[in-house]
Structures are given as C-alpha cells and as structure tokens.
Amino acid sequence: MFDFKYFTPTKVVFGKNKEEMVAELIKEFGGTKILIHYGTGSVVRSGLLKRVTDSLDAEGIKYVTLGGAVPNPHLGLVHEGIELCKKENVDFLLAVGGGSAIDSAKAIGYGVFNGGEVWDFYDNKRKATGCLPLGVILTIAATGSEMSDSSVITKEEGLVKRGYNSDFCRPKFAILNPDLTMTLPDYQTACGCTDIMMHTMERYFTNGGNMEITDALAEGLLRTVKKNALILRDDPNNYDARAEVMWAGSLAHNGLTGCGSDGGDWMTHKLEHELGGLYDVAHGAGLAAIWGSWARYVYKDCLPRFKKFALNVMDVENKGTDEEIALRGIEAMEDFYRSIKMPTNLRELGVNPTEEELVDMAHKCAVGVGGKKGSAKVLYEADMLAIYRASI
Ligand code: NZQ
Ligand code: ZN
Numbered sequence: 001m002f003d004f005k006y007f008t009p010t011k012v013v014f015g016k017n018k019e020e021m022v023a024e025l026i027k028e029f030g031g032t033k034i035l036i037h038y039g040t041g042s043v044v045r046s047g048l049l050k051r052v053t054d055s056l057d058a059e060g061i062k063y064v065t066l067g068g069a070v071p072n073p074h075l076g077l078v079h080e081g082i083e084l085c086k087k088e089n090v091d092f093l094l095a096v097g098g099g100s101a102i103d104s105a106k107a108i109g110y111g112v113f114n115g116g117e118v119w120d121f122y123d124n125k126r127k128a129t130g131c132l133p134l135g136v137i138l139t140i141a142a143t144g145s146e147m148s149d150s151s152v153i154t155k156e157e158g159l160v161k162r163g164y165n166s167d168f169c170r171p172k173f174a175i176l177n178p179d180l181t182m183t184l185p186d187y188q189t190a191c192g193c194t195d196i197m198m199h200t201m202e203r204y205f206t207n208g209g210n211m212e213i214t215d216a217l218a219e220g221l222l223r224t225v226k227k228n229a230l231i232l233r234d235d236p237n238n239y240d241a242r243a244e245v246m247w248a249g250s251l252a253h254n255g256l257t258g259c260g261s262d263g264g265d266w267m268t269h270k271l272e273h274e275l276g277g278l279y280d281v282a283h284g285a286g287l288a289a290i291w292g293s294w295a296r297y298v299y300k301d302c303l304p305r306f307k308k309f310a311l312n313v314m315d316v317e318n319k320g321t322d323e324e325i326a327l328r329g330i331e332a333m334e335d336f337y338r339s340i341k342m343p344t345n346l347r348e349l350g351v352n353p354t355e356e357e358l359v360d361m362a363h364k365c366a367v368g369v370g371g372k373k374g375s376a377k378v379l380y381e382a383d384m385l386a387i388y389r390a391s392i
Helices: 018-028 048-058 075-088 099-114 186-204 212-234 239-252 267-279 283-312 322-339 355-368 381-390
Strands: 011-014 033-038 062-066 092-097 134-138 150-155 160-165 173-176
Touching (some): 011 239, 018 092, 018 173, 033 048, 048 062, 048 092, 075 099, 075 150, 099 134, 160 267, 186 283, 212 239, 212 283, 212 322, 267 355, 283 381
Parallel strands (some): 033 092, 092 134, 134 173
C-alpha cells in the first residue's frame, strides 16, 4: 500500500427534506452574505430555489443569485460571478444543482479569494492559496464534486476544458436528498451512474500497490451502482436506489476508493474532457463512449486488475486465460453501458470527428496532462490519438 492523505472535511447531511437545514448550515460555517449559484433552470422549475431563498429569508440571511451554469460550465460566467461577489461583498457560496453549478461556484471562489485571472489555475500557471467557503445542495448524483477537491471549467476561446484540484475547494457541507434527483431525465441518471463508476474505476485500474481494503470498497461500490442503475432504469422513482447511487457518487470521488493506490489512471477522464470541451457532450456519456477503446488499448499492461474487475465486478466466469477473462470483463462492462442506454463509441455518442479533430484533441489532451499520463499504461500523444481513432 502506498502512503496516502485522506482529507474529507465536508459535513454530509443526507436524507429527505434535508435542504430545510440550509440556513442553519450556512450559519454554522459563518456565511453572512451568500451567492446562490445554479444551472440553467431545473432548480427554478422544481421549486427548490424558491424553497432555499425562503429559508434564507426566514433566517435573515442576505443573498444574491446567479444562474446559468451550463453543463461543461463556462469561464465567462465564472468571471461574472467573481465580479458579482466582489460588488456584493459575498463571503459564502451556495451551489444548488449538479457538478456544473458546483464547479462553477468553486471557480468563482478561487477567483474572489486569490484575485488575478482565475483561468491561470486551470492552465497550471499558478496555485491557489485559498477559496471562498462553499456549501452544496445536490440535485444529480454524478460527479462527486460535492465532496471532491476538483473543479472543471471550459474556456470558450479555443474550447479548452481543464480541471484544477486543491483541498481549498472541498465544500464545507453537502446536502444530499435523494428525492431531489427524481426529476432527472433518464439519460442524466444513466450519465451520473456512469461517472460514479468511472471515478472508482480510474482509481482501480492501476499498476501500483496492494490495496485489499480499498479494492473491497471499490468493488462493492461498483457492484452497488451497477445494480441500482438498472433498478432506476426500470423504476426511476425508487427512493432506495436513488439513495444508494447518491451516496456512492460522493464516496466515489472523495478519495476513499483511491487510498493506498499510486494515484490512479485518469486517462479516460482526460480523453473525455477534450470531447466535452469540443462537442459539449454530457460528461458521463463521453466517458462511456471512450472507455472500451481505452480498456482494449491498455488491458494487457494491467492484466491482473482487469481480471479481478471481470471476476469481482462483472461476474464473468473464471474460465480460460487471464487475457480472455479480462476481455470478457470489458465486453460485459460495455453491455452494461448499452443496457442503460449509454454509448460505447463516438458515433453512438452523436459526434463524428474528422481526422484533423482527432489529432487536435490528442494534442490538447497531451498538453493538458503535461505530455504523458496513466497508470494502467502510461499514454503519450500517439497513444491518445490511437484510442480516439479506435473509439470512432
Ligand atoms: O442546468 P440545469 O437546469 O440544472 O439542468 C441540469 C443539466 O442539464 C440537469 N439537472 C441536474 N439536476 C437535475 C437536472 N434536471 C432535472 N432535475 C434535476 N434534479 O442535468 C444536466 C446535467 O447537469 P450537470 O450539473 O452538468 O451534471 P453533472 O453533475 O454530471 O456535472 C457535469 C460537469 O462536472 C464535471 C464534468 O466534466 C462536467 O463539466 N466534473 C466535475 C468533477 C468534479 N468537480 O469533481 C469530476 C467529474 O469527473 C467531472 O469532470
Ligand atoms: Zn467524472
């Protein structure tokens, strides 16, 4: 087992109607003037935003609101949020929504706290020394941003999508009410389940270290999400399945399923971020579309773990060579994606890149990761291009 640091400062409040505690939680963490940040309208339509502002009004907590965080959230709105916070002396951020609203809020928090151009952090030009405190009311189980140290933003100019990680942006609290996810379109529920599984799989497919306890947690989480994704496909209003998936989403990306690993692989995510930046696809769907091509490209270099995944997560029969078992595990995962209507290649994702665009994405991806990345197999620009080509 490798040495590790496990830091999860987020207070999680889980269950029915827990958004009613929002004012109490903001006070607990010292917020006096709030920016409520949200997406493109689902929280308005569901009435959640109104319930939140009513709670703050009732407790005399001042706030301003800023909606409009699109999926693959934009830098332009982050700049707008930073200016609004400065003008209104905001000292606490409340994101109400999914990963996009949360990530956009985190970026606003970096911008206000550190000053200067906030994109510098995402562009690896400097490091943040803090972030405005942030709370979350989650409406989609997917990214785990409600507990993670990560924020992913797209710069409109050049369509560059980049992440920035630091413990400063981990939310102070996260309100997780599974009922709030009942209004999700089926497609977004499936995208969320895919992303949750991928956050664990990125940490699972490594070439480093013995991590028995972490593997057991990871495999249990993967089996749970796989099972409950199918339940939600057939019965989207199943509270218990929503609850299992929601908690799994937070645990999948708060670091727990990576303790003792070498840091994980993360190349499926890096390859997807280029797709998200260029074609504005849903993150989970993009991951599903690229994973099979990545897996077939790298599995021979990480055979023991692909075999373990096939046997312990995908319930593949323990018959034949390790390579045959590993390949059947990959096929079973793709069958699962298909069963929840996720794409398994770019065509099914609805994008049809030219060779020039593939070359461009591979180049941007390689630059974004500093030349090479991966643990199952270390990938360089030529490998990234080969995987994009195979994913058409
Ligand atoms: O914008 P609104 O109107 O809220 O609609 C959203 C959006 O269209 C809708 N939605 C969310 N909750 C809903 C709902 N519709 C009905 N009822 C509800 N309860 O669903 C759509 C997707 O929302 P979004 O926030 O974009 O989804 P997600 O949570 O998947 O976030 C995706 C973004 O997070 C990044 C992704 O790259 C992408 O930009 N990620 C962030 C990570 C992190 N910070 O740790 C890690 C991830 O790997 C990921 O990269
Ligand atoms: Zn993800």
